Amino acid sequence: MRVIVSLWVRNLKTFARNRVQLIFTLIAPFFFMYIFSSIFSLQSDNPMSYMLAGIIIVNAFGTALALSSSTITDIVSGFMKEVLVSPVKRSHIAVGQLLAAATIAVAQSVPVMILGWFLGLRYTNVFTPLFALVAIIAIGFVFGGLGLFLASVVKNAQTYQVVGMVVQMPMMFLCGAYVPLAILPAALQKIAYFNPLTYTIAFFRAVILEKMGLPKGEMVAEGIAFEIGGFTITPLISMFIVIAFGALFLTLSAIVFTRVDFSRINRTKLNDADIFS
């Protein structure tokens, strides 16, 4: 426990000491808010909530992925050697990382939600904002897990940026956050169904819009539920799908993370060509 807390605090400090990164991370949601507001005003009866849900999730996702690149920095700088040679459990190291991702996701989202309130966003249920926070924390964990997995496979800062982009861009555009899935070509829609972000957003929207209890037909019309092969994926099912993805990412990252062979890393540091070792 002491180790997890120390690593968590340490990761947050590292993050906060990079001023540019810190400021950009906190400002980014407002920038997206500006862009999203013009898109969503066209297509929903509740543009504010629609917009906020998209911004919060896409940011939490981006931040969690970006934060994992600090794991690479730690591997390359050598600090990870100090951590891995100590009797600290591998899982604790990962949890410290994921907690930091979740914390930053929350720190980004709260100002957006407060601003939303000033812009006229109202919840009928007092638990909605709390539930939303829990969901954001969980999302930080799930995508932090994905980032950690990618980071421990790639182990090289430049390559990670490229891989990050390749993974992040399609996931961000094919999830219904920017572009509603309904207007995508059928082929892209199919791809979107393999994207964990799709379910994350559907679920999170249902929470924020307080539409968990709607009839199926209406949910599909709102874009928070999908018909796949005659089967309706409700927001609740989406939640379980997200949890399943999270478990998968965490397991994968735990496996790869424990197996990092440092006798190969020294070389990847020198030789960028040799990425997947």
Next chain:
Amino acid sequence: MKNAIEVKNFTKQYGQFTAVKNISFNVAEGSIFAFLGPNGAGKSTTINTLVTIFDKTSGTLLIDGKDTTTQKDAVRAAIGVVFQDSTLDTKMTVDENLKMHCCFYAVPKNEVAERIDFALGIVDLQKWRNAIVSSLSGGMKRRVEIARGLLHKPKVLFLDEPTTGLDPQTRAHIWDYIVKLQRDENMTIFLTTHYMDEAEISHMAAIIDNGEIVAMDTPFNLKKKYTKDKAYINTSNSTELECFLQKHNFVYKNKGTHYSIEVDNISTLLDLLSDQKRFIGELEVKKGTLNDVFIAITGKDIRQADMGNKEDKV
């Protein structure tokens, strides 16, 4: 006596290249073991494998009776390491680095502050406690690294060239403390260094070259076996001195009037020379050193080997 480290037929390959070839050795509990060798000999490879960071290719490596492949956690709990390359958290302060280490090794909370004070005292860095590591000089970073290695008291402490780049005063200080740790805490210490004088404190020294152990004994025996004492004489009369040296079958070399003479027993030479004072200007007697052992065995002076390597890198 029990062995703190047991290595049997250890081999490590990097791809096709074999860095360590089937080496075996034991280190007795509570002793200081020096692992010496030229650049690229395989010292760090051996240490990194012993401390569970690298995977071995074959062989058995035990630390405190635990296998470094199958009982990694137990091994990690028993050891402390100062790696050759920096492993500091450079964005954090010195204090934060040391506290984090205490946390990793579960040092009791009420002892943390005291231990950090003490460790910083040994490396003389108290004033820099709140400095961010990346703002320190190279030697100062190295000192933080050593201080960190001394914070928890492991059963077996690995030091991979700990004192490279440090000033002589700090080096002396650190070695004094390491010897004290070994004595007071019965700690086993496994060290590598390119400063042969530092290896003199070891109870056992192994010399590794090209991945193979070529000699292993106490520093005393190594010196006895591989070196001769030397007498250096500056003479006013070369002819007479040479005549004398040849008469007594001494092996010698000279540069002008400076002669270096190999001797088995200093006192025999001194007795013989006592009648010949008239042509002896200066006389200096030197005992064989580990450096001489090293040169005799590996065929190169470690400092030259070092220089060569540095030039390569530039």
